Amino acid sequence: MTLRIGCIADDFTGGTDVAAAFRRAGLRTALVFGVPHATTPLPDDCDAAVIALKSRSTPAAEAVEESLAAQRWLWSKGTAQIYFKYCSTFDSTPKGNIGPVSDALLDAAGAPLTLACPASPPNGRTVYQGHLFVHDQLLSDSPLRHHPLTPMTDSSLPRLLAAQTPHRVGLIALPTVRQGVDAVREALLAHQRDGVRHVIADALTDDDLAVLGAAALELPVVTGAAGLAEGLGHAYPTAGAAPAEPLPTGGRAAVLAGSCSARTLEQIAQFYAAGLPSLHLDVLAAAAGRDIAAEALTWFDAQNPDLPVLVYASASPEELAAVQQQLGVAEAAAQVEGLLGALAVQFVERGVRRLLVAGGETSGAVTTALDIRAVLVGEEADPGVPWTHAATAHGDLALMLKSGNFGAPDLFLRALKDRT
Structure with missing residues (x-):
C-alpha cells in the first residue's frame, strides 16, 4: 500500500483533530497512538495515517527521537509527504518542541524549507502579520495564554519560532496568500533562495488555508494545525468525503x-x-x-x-x-x-x-x-x-x-x- 500523506501529531487530541480534518477532505484515515511497531497494520485502502505522540511537553531530544521514528515508519508505508501537526495555539517553550522537531524532520527528508501555519478559523485561531489571534484577541491576551505546561505569552510566530531554531524564519503575508497558489509558490521559492527554512503564513479563512495547502502539495514536510492539514488534504484528488465509521451503542x-x-x-x-x-x-x-x-x-x-x-x-x-x-x-x-x-x-x-x-x-x-x-x-x-x-x-x-x-x-x- 502507498499512503498519500503521513502525519505526526504532538499530542493525542491533536491526532484526533487532524484525523477528522483529513476525513473531511475525503481521505480515509487511520489514527495510531504512540510510535508504531514494524508490524503495526493499516487498512488496505487507507489514504492517510496519523501517528499521535505525547511529544508536546516532553524534553526536546525525546520529542525529536519519537518523531523521527514515526517518520521512518510512515516512509516504510510509502508516504511521500510528512505533516507535523501541533496545536492551533502553537503551544511550546523557548527551547521547543516545534522548532527542534521541524528541523529534525526536514533534515531527515533532505528538504530545504517548510511552510508553517497554525490557523484554525472554525475554532477562532487566525494568523495576521505573523501574529496568532484567538477570535479578536492576540494569543498573549487571551485565556489560552494560561496553559499549565506551555503558557503562551507571546503572539509573534516568527519570534517564537526563531527562539527554537538556528535557522532563518520568514513570513508570507496575507496579501500574497490572497493572490493565489502561484503567488505563494513563488514566495516559497524566494524564501528558499534567501536561505529561509521556516516560512510562517498568514491565514484568516478556510479559503486561505486551501490556497496554502495547494501551494505546499509538493513540499516533503509541512507543519501546522488541523486547518492547514485539511487545506492540504483537499489538494489531493479524492472521490468525496470519507464515510463516518459506525460507533458502538449502549452502555x-x-x-x-x-x-x-x-x-x-x-x-x-x-x-x-x-x-x-x-x-x-x-x-x-x-x-x-x-x-x-x-x-x-x-x-x-x-x-x-x-x-x-x-x-x-x-x-x-x-x-x-x-x-x-x-x-x-x-x-x-x-x-x-x-x-x-x-x-x-x-x-x-x-x-x-x-x-x-x-x-x-x-x-x-x-x-x-x-x-x-x-x-x-x-x-x-x-x-x-x-x-x-x-x-x-x-x-x-x-x-x-x-x-x-x-x-x-x-x-x-x-x-x-x-x-x-
Missing part, C-alpha cells in the same frame, strides 16, 4: 476532564448546572496519600447508571497555580494523569461505553491506561472533536478525545445526550 456514559482551559471549565460548568452527577478530584489529597481514586469509584457506583457522569481535576488558573506551587508543575500533571488514567480503566470495566476525555495530556494518559493503540474516526460533535471507535479488553468503546480549548460550551451535554 454507561462518562466524562473525564483534566484540562484547565477556559473552554473546558465552561463545559464543566454547564454539565454541573444541568444537575448531572459531577465530582471534583482533590489532587493535593491524592498526592498526600489519600485514595482519591477509590473514593471516586465508590461515588461512581452510587450514581444512576442511566445518567452520564463527570469526574474532573480541572481547576481555575488561581487554583492550578496553588497546586503547582505545592507539588511542582510536573508532579501536579503526573497526579492528574495517573488518577484519570486509572479511573478510565475502572469505568470501562464497570460498563462505560461512551467516554469523553478533555485535555491532551489526559487523553494520552487514558488511551495508554486502556492500552488503545488505534481507533477509527467517526462523526464530529464539533469542529475538530470527533467520536472514535476503539477496541478494549472489555469491549468496544465510543471514545472522544477533546482538546481542552475545543468544543462549544454545551459539548459535554450535547455529545452524550443520545449516547446514554
